Amino acid sequence: MQKKEFIRKWMKNLRLCTNLKRNMPTLERKSAIKLSADVAIASTRTSSTSWSQAVISNAIKNMDKILVQSISGQKMHSNMKLCRKILQKSRRVTTRKKVVKRSKSIESRIHVLKGLVPGGNEIMDETSLIREAMDYIASLRVQVEVMTSMASLFE
Amino acid sequence: MSTRRASSRQAASASRVNEQQITDLLARLQQILPEIHSRCRRPSDKVSASRVLQETCSYIRSLQREVGDLSDRLSCLLTTNDVESDEAAVIRSLLMRD
Secondary structure: OHHHHHHHHHHHHHHHHHHHOOOOOHHHHHHHHHHHHHHHHHHOOOOOOHHHHHHHHHHHHHOOHHHHHHHHOOOHHHHHHHHHHHHHHHHHHHOOOOOOOOOHHHHHHHHHHHHHOOOHHHOOOHHHHHHHHHHHHHHHHHHHHHHHHHHHHHO | OHHHHHHHHHHHHHHHHHHHHHHHHHHHHHHHOHHHHHHOOOOOOOOOHHHHHHHHHHHHHHHHHHHHHHHHHHHHHOOHHHHHHOHHHHHHHHHHOO
């Protein structure tokens, strides 16, 4: 199901991207392709995960806002509401931080993981972080699988 | 005095439940990591939490790298015509590869 949804959304995004600029230089095309794919896979999981919301809000910050609005299929102000929600959630959780004894190596690995999962630094408890990481990995695998098929289609 | 002991007992049991949750999640994570999964002869083989987290980080990094490389390849392969002209056929072919 996620695979179908991703393919549909990615194709729509690609169409929108290539519509905007006819003669794109290769590097721009690479960014457009990657952005379309990242936003598409994230939008298949926005209702249940925070990594996906972080991907979309980062895309909003970094790229042309109009482009992202049309390709994420969400209105601008609803994306902004999502950003605010994420920030609010993280603020609420920090006030109840539990002190759990962990070995230094586990602490440092968790720190690295937070940096790799989008929005990971806003996640305060380990259980949520691990859940987000699992969902993120599953989604990345779908993304890679489809992009690989696409590449073999055109080679 | 007694309320302090009671509340610290509560906190201890709460963190025990949390520990169990984390252990369960790490076990599930272990199942989907290719490196560890292929090396373990049985799923019940214990791998340290630190190792699981380390493998998770490497795996995420390699998947992200793959996405970047694939975007590179596709930027050379895809042109406006490819995507627009036969989109339905492209989607069908992608869906059939299962």
